[in-house]
Amino acid sequence: MLAKLRRFAERALIGDSVPALVRWGKLVPPSLVRSIQLGAFGEMVRYAARHQKFFGRKLREKGIDPGRVRRPEDLGDVFTTPEDLLRLPPEDFLCREPQVVFETTGTSGSPKRVYFGYDELEFAGRYEAAGLYQNGVRPGDRVVCTFDAGYWISGWVSFFACKQIGVFCSAIGKPRPEDFYSRLGGYRYNVIMADPTWLVSLSEIAEKRGVYPIKVIFAAGDRMTRAYRDYVERVWNAPVVLGYGSTEAGGGVGMECLRRDGYHLDEFNFLFETLDRDANGYGELVVTTLSRRTMPLVRYRTRDVTRFIEDRCACGITLRRVAPVKGRRDEMVVMGAGNMHPEIFEKVLDGVEGISDVWQVAVRQEGVRDVLEFRLELTNGVNPSAVEALVRKNLEARYPEVWANHLCGMYRIDFRFSPPGTHERGRKPKRLVDERKE
Ligand SMILES: [Zn+2]
DSSP, rough: HHHHHHHHHHHHHTTHHHHHHHHHHSSSSSHHHHHHHHHHHHHHHHHHHHHOOOOOOHHHHHTGGGGGOOOOOTTTTBBOOOHHHHHGGGGGGSSOOOEEEEOOOOOSSSEEEEOOOHHHHHHHHHHHHHHHOOOOOBBBBBEEOOOOOTOOHHHHHHHHHHHHHOOOEEEEEOOOHHHHHHHHTTTTEEEEEEEEHHHHHHHHHHHOOOOOOOOOEESSSSSSSSSHHHHHHHHTTSSSEEEEETTTTEEEEEOOOOOSSEEEEEEETTEEEEEOTTTTTEEEEEESSOOOOSSSSEEEEEEEEEEEEEOOTTEEEEEESOOOOEEGGGGGGTTTTTTEEEHHHHHTTTTTTTOOOOEEEEEETTTTEEEEEEEBBOOOOOHHHHHHHHHHHHHHHHHHHHHHHOOOOOOOOEEEOTTOOOSSSSSSOOOOOOOHHH
């Protein structure tokens, strides 16, 4: 019986229509998902051992027989890291001739390059399509996708996703919001896919000049704060659904459902682990690609800190969810205040009037004392001491345990104010930096 169900599932995963795939996402029991994942994981390990220089070398160094690997733990401390991708030539990861390349946008330094085949891009689109379909996108809708073009993958995968559903799609790169606004009504777009900050700018224009009927808005989850989301939803009177992914993962690995409580993971094409979990289950998300053959990644350390949500979601999808990313592991700073993530300061600065959204918090050292320094740009001549007082008040109210460490002298709080435009702007400026000496 299970074998028969499994054969049906495998056919649905590869061959059936997108609506059929979504139906399967609700029928397939988690135990079967796990069994399909582990089967694909074993195959991937054997494939990568044969074809990928990097992984083959790692297995030899550790004396691991790929034929005996059944689950991730069997690989011990064999991982693929972002640093490996930066340090080694692409040939060390390529298993067959590539057809496309994309780059990631790092916080600093050179980009990571990830290669794919055409078939792999289209296939990634199929799973994004399932996410769009589950959230209400149907033929007859008109999708506009304004993710950055260039070497950025999201626009392509979204385009293929729309193709799979048979829905109208303009994937147009990232126009200036004011230029785009004048086309919104003309082309009758009713589904928008975009970056959080771009969406906020577009919404500001629409708030003044009028909104059009929008069914649903999709945004990349990175840096979409609660305040941004509430504002955009209010302006358009439409839900904002977030996706989670990266270039390394080949676009999306998870997407929210309309309940908007965590990202449902694409457990058919990826196997997920969390590493070094804390008491609340938060750890670094580690991803193995299960269906890619051009440049597969075995146990890729995303550096994103999150946790699994094990309860079954009320939307009916049986796929597991992860919580919104709490921060980057390489942005986490352990200090007198506790384990600090950028997310903490996002929440502390949320609602503080008169500062720009480009800010940084630095951890410095003075003698043997840690200093938490808020570096803020003042935008409208507001009194700095009022900002200071509000930030302290928010920290006390929203993170009492962090505040308690302050009260008992574990660290000092400092402020540095500057005029708008002082701080470096880029796709991902570092929000929390550790400037203490080793
Ligand atoms: Zn759900």
